[in-house]
Amino acid sequence: MRSPSGEEFPKAMRVRRRREYLASSRVGQRRHAPHFTVVCVPGRGGSRLGITVTRKIGGAVVRNLIKRRVREAFRRDPQHLVADHDLIVIAKQGAAEIPFDAVAHELAEAVAPLARSRRRA
Secondary structure, three states, X not given: OOXXXXXXXXXHHEOOOHHHHHHHHHHOEEEEOOOEEEEEEEOOOOOEEEEEOOOOOOOHHHHHHHHHHHHHHHHHOHHHOOOOEEEEEEEOOOXXXXXXXXXXXXXXXXXXXXXXXXXXX
């Protein structure tokens, strides 16, 4: 099944390798939200997104629901995100119970301090 034009989430926008996740967790700045932890790392051209949802959060259906919501928030609202950064989103307990609007709001609030500090520089 293909997405309508302009609604794709290409591989170039994803953090895909384990070593990239590990490096991000070592050097990135962490921002906490009630249902997510966001790790921000300066990237090299373009923003990318990585999502981690452990089995402690729920089964495959629940984990995939959370990942779809986070991906969609990233894809729909890039102006709230910091340009040229890799964002690793780690889901916390209860992330599946909140609606999509709350997911997008929490992610935007978590990244906002970094965006403000980047504008000042």
